[in-house]
Amino acid sequence: MEQNPVLEIRNLSRTFAHGAVRAVDQIDLDVQPGEIVSILGPSGCGKTTTMRIIAGLDLPTAGEVRILGKNVAGKPPHQRNVGLVFQSLAIFPHMSVKQNVAFGLRMQGLARNLIEAKVAKALELVQLSPEKFAGRRPSELSGGQLQRVALARTLVTEPALVLFDEPMAALDRRLRDYMAVELRSIQKQLGLAAVYVTHDQETASMMSDRVIIMNAGKILQAGTPEEIYETPNSKFVSDFLGDTNTLRIERVLEQKDGKSLVQTNAGVTIRVANSGDIGEGAFVIFRPEQTIVYPADPGGAFEGEVVSSQFRSGLHRWQIVLRGGNKLIAQSTENRLASSAGDTVWVTIDPGKARIVRQ
CATH class of the missing domain: 3.40.50.300 (P-loop containing nucleotide triphosphate hydrolases)
Known part of the structure; x- marks a missing residue:
């Protein structure tokens, strides 16, 4: 009732x-x-x-x-x-x-x-x-x-x-x-x-x-x-409720089966879960725990450089600068990297986790 x-x-x-x-x-x-x-x-x-x-x-x-x-x-x-x-x-x-x-x-x-x-x-x-x-x-x-x-x-x-x-x-x-x-x-x-x-x-x-x-x-x-x-x-909502990685969308390459393939201002292409009318002023967002970092290129990843590595409350966190200058945060309960500042790493996003939002 x-x-x-x-x-x-x-x-x-x-x-x-x-x-x-x-x-x-x-x-x-x-x-x-x-x-x-x-x-x-x-x-x-x-x-x-x-x-x-x-x-x-x-x-x-x-x-x-x-x-x-x-x-x-x-x-x-x-x-x-x-x-x-x-x-x-x-x-x-x-x-x-x-x-x-x-x-x-x-x-x-x-x-x-x-x-x-x-x-x-x-x-x-x-x-x-x-x-x-x-x-x-x-x-x-x-x-x-x-x-x-x-x-x-x-x-x-x-x-x-x-x-x-x-x-x-x-x-x-x-x-x-x-x-x-x-x-x-x-x-x-x-x-x-x-x-x-x-x-x-x-x-x-x-x-x-x-x-x-x-x-x-x-x-x-x-x-x-x-x-x-x-x-x-x-x-705004994404930024307010926790750390968020944000890349601005420059153009849409493909829309199919409710998903979009977009090119971002970081010079990388990302497949996102939601589609529809993207328009101007749209962003790809994904959380630090959805950002996967590798010490070697697994194929299909984008290249970056480690700025800092931290351990906080059971989480390993890395700040990474992509080749285009965009900064990302990645975090994991596992220390997959033995990298220090200046080392090259490769980044992918957990499939289906990246989303499109507007300002």
């Missing part, structure tokens, strides 16, 4: 400077029960403004926001059944962990014994033992523990929708990755609908059911992290 969306956004716009600046430009978005959707984009793309409108912290110029089927126009944040977790976390430094988590419940006027039970349950959920942490002050906690307190304070009110605004930006990468896994686990356990606003591609990919790519106030592409990474619909 199909469920109704928890969040529905229709034709939402927000302008500033008497309409001269369109921070959000006619976007539509649904978030289903139990789904976590990340809105991803560069600074100024409109993602934070979108979140603020959903939360009731800003007013739209046009369009509609519905939560659990009800239009929330004009309703303040505390009447929207929405939980907020901010980048600053907004933990009260003069309160204990228990008092911070209980704050929203006290504002609701719940009985003391009910508050006690809910706070204990919320702390257990985020793996902060009430016996050990309830009486501590924020100054006595680590960054990851503060993150959990902020999450517990939001979850304890049992919101229909949780909004996360870059809450892990201040954490180091290792802790951020760990917290992303934990947050997704808790969110799935409770079946919450969530919107996560970030510019961090790796975190968004790790924890999201769907990723929304925004730029200049518009949604450019929406899909699973895998769909957007493997089949971006533009050069």
